[in-house]
Amino acid sequence: MNTKELIEIEDNYFINTFTRQPIVLDHGEGVKVWDKDGNEYLDMFAGIAVNALGHNHPKLVKAIQEQAEKLIHISSIYYNEPALVYAKKLIELTNFDRIFYANSGAEANEGAIKLAVKYTGKSEVISTNDSFHGRTIMTLAATGHPEYHEPYESILPKGFIQVPYNDIEAIKGAINENTAAIIVEPIQGEGGVNVPDIDYLKEIEKICHEKDIVFIVDEVQTGFGRCGALFAHELFDVKPDIMTMAKGIGGGVPMGGILATEKVASAFVPGDHGTTFGGGPLVCAAANAILDAFDEEDILANVNEVGEYFLSELKKLDKEIIADVRGKGLMVGLELTKPGAEYVDELREKGFLINCTADKVLRFVPPLIITKEDIDKFVKALDETL
Numbered sequence: 001m002n003t004k005e006l007i008e009i010e011d012n013y014f015i016n017t018f019t020r021q022p023i024v025l026d027h028g029e030g031v032k033v034w035d036k037d038g039n040e041y042l043d044m045f046a047g048i049a050v051n052a053l054g055h056n057h058p059k060l061v062k063a064i065q066e067q068a069e070k071l072i073h074i075s076s077i078y079y080n081e082p083a084l085v086y087a088k089k090l091i092e093l094t095n096f097d098r099i100f101y102a103n104s105g106a107e108a109n110e111g112a113i114k115l116a117v118k119y120t121g122k123s124e125v126i127s128t129n130d131s132f133h134g135r136t137i138m139t140l141a142a143t144g145h146p147e148y149h150e151p152y153e154s155i156l157p158k159g160f161i162q163v164p165y166n167d168i169e170a171i172k173g174a175i176n177e178n179t180a181a182i183i184v185e186p187i188q189g190e191g192g193v194n195v196p197d198i199d200y201l202k203e204i205e206k207i208c209h210e211k212d213i214v215f216i217v218d219e220v221q222t223g224f225g226r227c228g229a230l231f232a233h234e235l236f237d238v239k240p241d242i243m244t245m246a247k248g249i250g251g252g253v254p255m256g257g258i259l260a261t262e263k264v265a266s267a268f269v270p271g272d273h274g275t276t277f278g279g280g281p282l283v284c285a286a287a288n289a290i291l292d293a294f295d296e297e298d299i300l301a302n303v304n305e306v307g308e309y310f311l312s313e314l315k316k317l318d319k320e321i322i323a324d325v326r327g328k329g330l331m332v333g334l335e336l337t338k339p340g341a342e343y344v345d346e347l348r349e350k351g352f353l354i355n356c357t358a359d360k361v362l363r364f365v366p367p368l369i370i371t372k373e374d375i376d377k378f379v380k381a382l383d384e385t386l
């Protein structure tokens with residue numbers, strides 16, 4: 001089937017939830033992908049900040065292949081070695097004590113909020129405007145986009161309060177005796193790559209400790225090296241009670257998870273939460289390969305070096321249409337003075353995949369293995385396009 005025939009299948013048969021780019025991607029290697037018609041693209045989007053090691057990384061492919069030949073799924077009722085080995089490895093790299101495996105970011109956040117409510121016995125959760133925490137009903141309620149709430153207002157759970165991001169006074173004003181948790185992204189992704197003041201998370205941590213409120217960081221997008229540390233909250237020198245993760249964790253296989261301190265995690269007992277697929281051997285084998293590659297290939301050093309270079313090259317662009325350039329590591333946003341969708345199309349036609357979020361922010365979240373040469377090529381094309 002050709003591209004047109006394939007896309008017609010979606011038009012005719014898919015439930016209409018996405019505005020898709022009109023290309024059918026076929027294969028990839030490193031930072032490049034090719035469509036069915038043989039067109040090559042530099043992938044500056046990495047499947048919404050997922051493909052940490054790019055496409056087809058040999059270590060990831062090998063780990064998945066080898067595990068698929070041994071055991072793909074057994075359910076959470078039995079132990080499997082990749083899940084156990086991974087848990088130990090990841091926890092030794094963080095300030096957390098316990099893990100729960102989920103399958104996506106929304107599911108991780110859903111579980112994290114349940115855990116915070118169970119731990120505190122309280123009923124309200126504070127999140128921030130322009131945040132994104134997922135599409136399930138509860139994570140939607142936590143997501144700071146009233147337009148996403150609107151059709152489901154009648155069934156959204158109560159107790160979710162949104163306040164402006166990067167505004168500690170607003171958080172203080174929203175806290176009351178029912179507050180169970182505060183959930184924030186260390187850097188907002190979908191909201192427009194918004195980097196908070198350096199002491200914002202520290203202030204939240206302080207308030208949470210004082211009032212025994214659970215501090216949840218949603219690292220679904222910022223985690224796994226995206227911002228130059230294994231987890232972005234480390235850049236702000238805080239120790240949250242719970243962290244949620246997904247996207248980069250498995251380098252492309254659907255996986256998510258919750259990390260929690262012993263104190264908070266102990267609120268869950270068997271029967272409180274669960275999943276059929278979470279922590280399966282296949283995805284955990286992939287996640288092990290990702291963590292090993294981070295170490296062996298010094299991925300974080302590349303994120304920091306190339307990320308800084310990328311930001312500085314973007315800041316050199318002298319154009320009236322550019323309102324702001326911001327980000328950390330390889331999570332970078334370029335805010336325009338007008339809507340950005342047309343530039344996404346133009347750049348795709350020139351062989352570059354990017355995304356526009358919050359209407360005017362071009363978002364760049366490439367694979368973490370991208371090089372300065374790739375950045376040069378991209379910035380030149382962006383400059384010409386703008």
Ligand SMILES: Cc1ncc(COP(=O)(O)O)c(C=O)c1O
Nearest residue numbers: 104105106132133134189220221
């Ligand atoms: C910060 C954040 N949290 C949660 C989610 C939801 O993750 P998922 O789409 O895997 O459910 C996303 C997705 O973009 C996200 O960026």
